[in-house]
Amino acid sequence: MVLDALGDPSRRLIVERLAAGPMPVGVLAAALPLSRPATSQHLKVLKDAGLVRVEAEGTRRLYRLDPAGLDAVRRYFDRFWRQALDGFAAAVEESEPPARPASTEERS
Numbered sequence: 001m002v003l004d005a006l007g008d009p010s011r012r013l014i015v016e017r018l019a020a021g022p023m024p025v026g027v028l029a030a031a032l033p034l035s036r037p038a039t040s041q042h043l044k045v046l047k048d049a050g051l052v053r054v055e056a057e058g059t060r061r062l063y064r065l066d067p068a069g070l071d072a073v074r075r076y077f078d079r080f081w082r083q084a085l086d087g088f089a090a091a092v093e094e095s096e097p098p099a100r101p102a103s104t105e106e107r108s
Contacts, residue, residue: 001048002049002072002076004049005046005049006051008042008045010042011045011046014032014039014042014043014046015046017032018052019065021064022062022063023062023064024060024063025040025043025061028043050066051066052064052065052069053065
């Protein structure tokens with residue numbers, strides 16, 4: 001569900017904007033090429049996926065990124081990053097010729 005939520009370019013834009021800090025939907029919608037209702041719908045999807053949370057502050061509802069949801073995404077992609085780096089390290093080791101030991105005697 002998390003990757004589905006991030007699969008939409010508009011929702012990725014919302015996540016990028018919220019990385020700057022919490023915002024009410026009106027401010028967020030004004031910064032995006034989306035209507036306020038469309039922004040609200042995208043925020044609901046992100047909230048349901050655990051990527052965004054909403055908090056009441058006075059009469060406003062502020063949307064902010066949920067670190068726990070983002071951490072789950074990071075852990076998911078870290079698996080592939082580690083596998084790619086391990087594969088790269090193995091390929092480098094296989095392609096390097098073995099090092100020759102240094103000679104302590106001078107040859108003439």
